Amino acid sequence: MKGSCLCSAVAYEVSRPADGLHIGLCSCRSCRKAHAAPFNVYASVPRADFRWLRGEDKTRIYESSPGKNRHFCSVCGSQLIAEHPGESNVLLRVALLDEDPGARPVSIFSVVSRCRGAIGKATLSRAMKTGGHQANRPPGTRNDR
Ligand SMILES: [Zn+2]
Numbered sequence: 001m002k003g004s005c006l007c008s009a010v011a012y013e014v015s016r017p018a019d020g021l022h023i024g025l026c027s028c029r030s031c032r033k034a035h036a037a038p039f040n041v042y043a044s045v046p047r048a049d050f051r052w053l054r055g056e057d058k059t060r061i062y063e064s065s066p067g068k069n070r071h072f073c074s075v076c077g078s079q080l081i082a083e084h085p086g087e088s089n090v091l092l093r094v095a096l097l098d099e100d101p102g103a104r105p106v107s108i109f110s111v112v113s114r115c116r117g118a119i120g121k122a123t124l125s126r127a128m129k130t131g132g133h134q135a136n137r138p139p140g141t142r143n144d145r
């Protein structure tokens with residue numbers, strides 16, 4: 001699968017996991033701000049299966065919490081991937097894929113387990129109704145997506 005940013009300066013390629021892409025939604029404060037959207041749609045893939053095709057020199061990193069690197073295009077501002085250095089997986093931003101990923105979000109509530117301690121079901125359902133503005137999480141927690 002290939003993905004690219006809004007201006008096409010940056011592109012990447014990633015192997016489709018054999019068991020399909022496991023897509024989740026994260027509505028933590030950090031993701032909402034970074035993506036300017038109520039949710040970030042992400043998928044975790046092995047780092048070894050990901051490679052930049054072009055424009056890596058155009059990417060910049062914002063460390064949104066300790067060790068959490070959000071890579072974005074310095075030309076157009078698209079969020080590209082997120083990763084923790086040293087971890088074996090990177091987090092795709094599914095909306096950047098240029099083809100149908102062949103999967104849909106597994107469950108809106110997957111965000112609860114993936115953002116440990118961040119938000120609960122009640123908060124999330126409230127966030128869905130309000131566009132996410134009430135789902136705050138403590139600053140500096142690192143398990144956002
Ligand atoms: Zn761009």
Ligand SMILES: [Zn+2]
Nearest residue numbers: 028031144145
């Ligand atoms: Zn998040």
